[in-house]
Amino acid sequence: MIQESKARSYELVGQSARLRNVLRLAAKLGRGHWPVLLLGETGTGKELVARTIHRNGPGGPFVTIDCSSMVGTLMESELFGHVKGAFTGANANKIGLIEQANGGTAFFDEIGELPLDLQAKLLRVLQEKEFRPVGSLQVRKSSFRVIAATNRDLAKEVEKGRFRQDLYYRLNVVTLRLSPLRDRKEDLPALIRHFLEIYGNGHTVSGELLGLMMSYDWPGNVRELENCIQHMVAVNSGPVLHLQDAPSQLLHYHERRRAPQGLVQAAAAAAAPNGDEPEESFVTPVLPLAEMERRAIINALRYTKGDRVMAAHLLGIGRTTLYRKLKEYGIRD
Ligand SMILES: Nc1ncnc2c1ncn2[C@@H]1O[C@H](COP(=O)(O)OP(=O)(O)O)[C@@H](O)[C@H]1O
Ligand SMILES: [Mg+2]
Known part of the structure; x- marks a missing residue:
């Protein structure tokens, strides 16, 4: 309440x-x-x-x-x-x-x-x-x-x-x-912002956490998301919410996702801050999806040292999709 x-x-x-x-x-x-x-x-x-x-x-x-x-x-x-x-x-x-x-x-x-x-x-x-x-x-x-x-x-x-x-x-x-929320993930950024406004106290979400939230399936839909944000705001005095503040079901999901191939750190790396990106951009509550996608692709390519087949594999998309997106975002090796 x-x-x-x-x-x-x-x-x-x-x-x-x-x-x-x-x-x-x-x-x-x-x-x-x-x-x-x-x-x-x-x-x-x-x-x-x-x-x-x-x-x-x-x-x-x-x-x-x-x-x-x-x-x-x-x-x-x-x-x-x-x-x-x-x-x-x-x-x-x-x-x-x-x-x-x-x-x-x-x-x-x-x-x-x-x-x-x-x-x-x-x-x-x-x-x-x-x-x-x-x-x-x-x-x-x-x-x-x-x-x-x-x-x-x-x-x-x-x-x-x-x-x-x-x-x-x-x-x-x-x-x-x-x-279900998993079929309209485009709504997630606005919903996260909405609930942070309601329950938060100037809280924002780290890029890594946002990446995890975007890929999670939310079986409890918007109610689960709302509870999740209430939980995180309650356990963290802020201002930035990190992965470790996430409730257990998200953390378990994160662990499972990481476990199969040690390689999938690329996914985490995709959202994590690194030298080339301005740090403050990761504390904005919401990144446009296209921007997240662009960063994920760049990080995957960095991680695989430019191996596009492996990058596509890690990103969970087909090779042709990757090529199309590279063109779309104007990413060159
Ligand atoms: N599109 C939405 N925008 C803002 N809040 C939402 C949205 N959808 C659901 N919620 C919130 O999520 C919670 C669950 O929604 P509710 O209407 O009770 O779901 P249902 O009746 O389908 O179980 C409520 O607190 C509700 O305010
Ligand atoms: Mg109901």
Whole structure:
């Protein structure tokens, strides 16, 4: 909960074509009233996109309903509320989340986790726009926009009988699929800068660390990146974050990457400061990708003493790709 207020910027950061497309769609969808189904691995920004869609709409409350936490008998009262005396401990009337969302957006997070009995009740709310609080004889009304998110393959869940088909059709009107971070690494520099601004204190990232972060796959996506930067800022008083400040999963990855051929130091060397480059350029938080690539190539060629075949091998690219890039960056032996 560090710096909660600053952290709660609901801005979608990144400049990849995929993210720009999501932003464009979110703006468009905000103006409509269709249910939206957000698909994507955990940490890809589904909730943030839901908020962005909501923000582009007419307003009202934004209520998150975490379906993965809905277990036991209390969940029905969470969703629909209850009247005083409905069950032991119900000392007062309670307004449920469905009613709180009236006039705004209900965001059903991890909808794939919703138990079947509640799926039936939710379907009814979506169809009739009415529900009954636990212990109440009276029907109440709530009208809201529906956005649902899941990291599961809902169609498969339907096939397996774990998700109601009618509810699936109801939710799956417009689908937006969020790419994992590893498929849009162009977003990394801006995201790193963004989180350093939120959590850091003038912190920047060393070239070597940035190189590692760029090649890591981020299985936990943007959430993992955010946690990683929080971790590094917490353990390092700064101003420059180095490789050794990285959390263990990155360090393990770094070790694994280095292990197979002792040669791969070239990769590290590619990002590390050396005599020919101005030192301060390595403490800028972000290097343009093209510049990183250019430096990586120059360092690989230096390391292999100009052996292009070996350099291409170390860089993990084909020989023709290397030749093309040499031309592109105007690098000569
Ligand atoms: N494009 C982005 N720009 C800025 N922050 C992001 C972006 N995508 C995700 N985040 C942040 O990463 C974390 C995880 O995002 P979240 O929306 O909760 O993911 P999901 O719901 O898909 O698991 C949140 O703190 C969110 O603010
Ligand atoms: Mg989420």
